[in-house]
Amino acid sequence: MKRILKYSFFDMIRSRWSIFYFLFFLITASSLLYMSNDSSRALASLMNIVIILCPLIGTLFGVMYYYNSRDFIELLLAQPIKRRDIFLGEYFGLAFSIVISFIAGITIPFIFYGFGGADTLVNFLTIVVAGSILTMAFLAISFLVAMKNSNKIKGFGLAIIIWLFMAIIYDGLFLMSLFIFEDYPLETFSLAMTVINPIDLCRTLVMLQLDISALLGYTGAVFNKFFGTSQGIIISLFFALLWVAGPVWTISWQCKAKDF
Amino acid sequence: MIELKNIYKAYKKVPVLKGVSLKMEKGGVYAVLGPNGSGKTTLMKCILGMVLPDRGEVFVGGESVIKKHSYRENIGYLPQIARFPDNLKVEELFKMISDLRGQKGNSEDLIQRFGLEKYLSYKLSSLSGGTRQKVNLVICFMFDAQYILLDEPTSGLDPVAMIALRKLIEEKKQEGKIIILTTHIMDVVEKMADEIIFLMEGKIYFQGDQEKLDELTGSEGVEASIAQLLLKEEKGKNDSSQKNGFRFKLNKVAL
Numbered sequence: 001m002k003r004i005l006k007y008s009f010f011d012m013i014r015s016r017w018s019i020f021y022f023l024f025f026l027i028t029a030s031s032l033l034y035m036s037n038d039s040s041r042a043l044a045s046l047m048n049i050v051i052i053l054c055p056l057i058g059t060l061f062g063v064m065y066y067y068n069s070r071d072f073i074e075l076l077l078a079q080p081i082k083r084r085d086i087f088l089g090e091y092f093g094l095a096f097s098i099v100i101s102f103i104a105g106i107t108i109p110f111i112f113y114g115f116g117g118a119d120t121l122v123n124f125l126t127i128v129v130a131g132s133i134l135t136m137a138f139l140a141i142s143f144l145v146a147m148k149n150s151n152k153i154k155g156f157g158l159a160i161i162i163w164l165f166m167a168i169i170y171d172g173l174f175l176m177s178l179f180i181f182e183d184y185p186l187e188t189f190s191l192a193m194t195v196i197n198p199i200d201l202c203r204t205l206v207m208l209q210l211d212i213s214a215l216l217g218y219t220g221a222v223f224n225k226f227f228g229t230s231q232g233i234i235i236s237l238f239f240a241l242l243w244v245a246g247p248v249w250t251i252s253w254q255c256k257a258k259d260f
Numbered sequence: 261m262i263e264l265k266n267i268y269k270a271y272k273k274v275p276v277l278k279g280v281s282l283k284m285e286k287g288g289v290y291a292v293l294g295p296n297g298s299g300k301t302t303l304m305k306c307i308l309g310m311v312l313p314d315r316g317e318v319f320v321g322g323e324s325v326i327k328k329h330s331y332r333e334n335i336g337y338l339p340q341i342a343r344f345p346d347n348l349k350v351e352e353l354f355k356m357i358s359d360l361r362g363q364k365g366n367s368e369d370l371i372q373r374f375g376l377e378k379y380l381s382y383k384l385s386s387l388s389g390g391t392r393q394k395v396n397l398v399i400c401f402m403f404d405a406q407y408i409l410l411d412e413p414t415s416g417l418d419p420v421a422m423i424a425l426r427k428l429i430e431e432k433k434q435e436g437k438i439i440i441l442t443t444h445i446m447d448v449v450e451k452m453a454d455e456i457i458f459l460m461e462g463k464i465y466f467q468g469d470q471e472k473l474d475e476l477t478g479s480e481g482v483e484a485s486i487a488q489l490l491l492k493e494e495k496g497k498n499d500s501s502q503k504n505g506f507r508f509k510l511n512k513v514a515l
Contacts, residue, residue, distance in 0.1 A: 003360055011347055071343035075399075077310050078339070079361050080332035256327070259271070260310040 001085040001092075004076065008069070008093025017061060018101045025105025033109050039116045040210075043123050046106065047206050050127055052167055054102065054134040055199055059163040062142030065094050067152050074260050087147075087255040091248065095139050099132045106131070126209040130202040133240045137198045138163065140247035147254060166199050174200075187222050194223065194236075198243040205236040261285045262307060262407060262438060267316035269302055269462075276302045277313070278462040284455075287436035289429060291449045293486060294459035300442040301340060303459065304409050307440075308337055320407065333363065336405035338396055340412045346385035350376065350395055353384060357399055365402035373424045374398065390416040401428060408432060410441040414448060426452065446483040456482065458489060465489060 012018055028049060032042040069090060076086045106128065115121040142159040149155035174193050178186060194200045204223050223232045262284045269277040276299045284290050292300045305311035306318055309325060309332070318325050325331045344353055358365045371377055374394040379387065387395065393416045400408065413425060429452060432439055443449060449456065456473055458466040466473060466489065474480055477488035 007356060007360075011345060014347060069345065072345045074310070074339065075344065075357075076360065078308055078332065078335070078337040079357065080330050081360060082329050257312065259312060260305070 001082075001089045004081070004086055004089025005093045005096075008090045009097050010093075012065070012094050012097035013100070017064075018097050021057060021061075021098060022101040022105045025102055026108060029106045030109035030112075033113045039110070039113065039120050040123070043120065043127060044210065047127055047130075047203075047210065050106075050131040051134070051199060051203050051206070054131045055138040055167060056163055058098070058135040058138030059142045059159045061094065061098055062139040063146045063156050063159045065090075066143050066146035067155065077260055083255050084252045087251055088248070091140065091143055091251060094143075095136050098139065099135055102131055102135060103128055123210050126206055129237075130206050130240070133244060134198060134202050137240070137243040137247065140244060140251060144247055144251055144254065147251065147258065166197050170197050170200070187226065190222050191226065195239045198240055201236050201240045201243070205233060205240060208232050208236070261319070261322060262440070263319040264303070264306065265317040265319070267303075267306055267313045267318070269299075269306065269311060269313050276462050277306070280316075280459075280462070280464055282457065282464065282467070284438050284440070286454075287433065287438055288454035289433055289439045289441065289452045290455045290457060291453035292440060292442045292457045292459060293449065293482075295490065298459045299462045300459055301411055304337075304411055304440065304442065307407075307409060308332065308335065333361065333403075334406045336400040336403060336408045338400040338408075338410045338413050340415070344384040344392070344395070346383065348384050349381055350384060350387070351380040353395065354398065354402070358402075361403060363403050366404065367398050367402045370398040370401055370428075373428065374421055390418060390421070393417055394421055397425065397428075401432075406437055408437060408439045410439065412442055412444070414443055414445050446481075446486070449482050453482075458486065460489075460493060465493070 029042070029046060032045050033039065036042045036045070073086060073090065077083070110124060115124060141162060145159045145162065146155045149158060174190075177193075178190065181189075194204055208224065223236065226232070262282075264280055264282040267277050267280040268275070276297075280299070280303060282303075292303060294300050302311055306313050307320065309318075309327070309329065312326065320331050321334065323331060348356065354365070354367045358367075371380070374397060376391070376394055376398065379391060379395075384392070384395070393413075397413065400410070410429075414422060417425065426448070429439055429441075433452075433454075441448075441453075450470070453470070455469055456466065457464060458473075466476065468476075470482060470485075473482065473485045477485040477492075479485045479488050
């Protein structure tokens, strides 16, 4: 797996996509920092961008990369290499290069500007962790979607719909169901609803850490009440990581039964 | 030795291989022939493990190979359509494949044979279809594998490369290797094949040498014999459908 990871990583890091992604975060983070002139306010704005954009870019890159490297995968399948190693090598090569672009893009401006205290540094690290987890989770989900659909348009469509659902539609449905069932006790329900959406989960994770109670919302408040801040962070982090492990495991399992 | 035992394969409920059994023991050239969609590529991919059969077993070198991978060290494969990662250069690709296989391949002689020297520093995306096919041939032959699977090796090749390829196949045959190829060019089959396997609608219709094929069909040459086989099958189908129609009419009368 290591060899394939190495090749796909260097193939990706040399490509325009990673550079574009790196530049995007570099420009966004620097402009937020220098315009607001306050690192904690810049972090709050950055959080909103990371929570929506990391999953979207992860989704797009995952599908595009899989379809682009389909021929390469077929070439590899004819070599004496385990299928699982081929697919996991490709996935991790892609994931590491994208995550490195993201981390480098947002870290460099903060290093130049200065973090302005230990609190901000921890908050910054939380955003980095949340963004990396979201990127890896959505890369894995879209990789899987592309693997299952040989038709590119269908694959792209489905992957975008999954992102749209998780990032936007889900919240609407969630709020609507809270409104409709307001007469009932909803704590357990809303906890479950948060756990099954990686974007909500990461949003809660960051908000708990940033301690922005005004932005916590219903779920965040329930999380806070239920677990307290530190336990809430650990639990949301655990479930967010499950969102990476689950799809990655499915990739390694699904690739064994696929025909090429 | 390569052996397939009762292989069945269907893609989304469309059957492609319906109980194919095949044994290739001696070294030599085995030509897999058949009309489009008869399952030739699927058969090759079953040996390679790229397609997993629904039923049946595949043995390579006496060892059952389904869902295994290390046996591919002994296989060289030339896919029908040659496509590679675009960012790589030709020489980088050769190095990469050697590295991934963990085998030190000998590509220099092959590069010379196919006249690829001047393309070594070209990016793969800038190569023409024929040149890509030559690159593909180098990858297929560079590890001196015991089993060589060639899916339409002649497509896109110029006459010079064709001659080089024929010579190469001839040499590998002399070395006692098992070469399986599919092609639509009957001239290649006539000149090179030791054994012909004729696939149609997922079944093996004929396996044997050219003389046996000529004897069976009463024609001379592979092209004419294959045409005969196809016509016979067509005729058989029409007859049976006519018979069915007749039976249907009889049933109607009886009712």
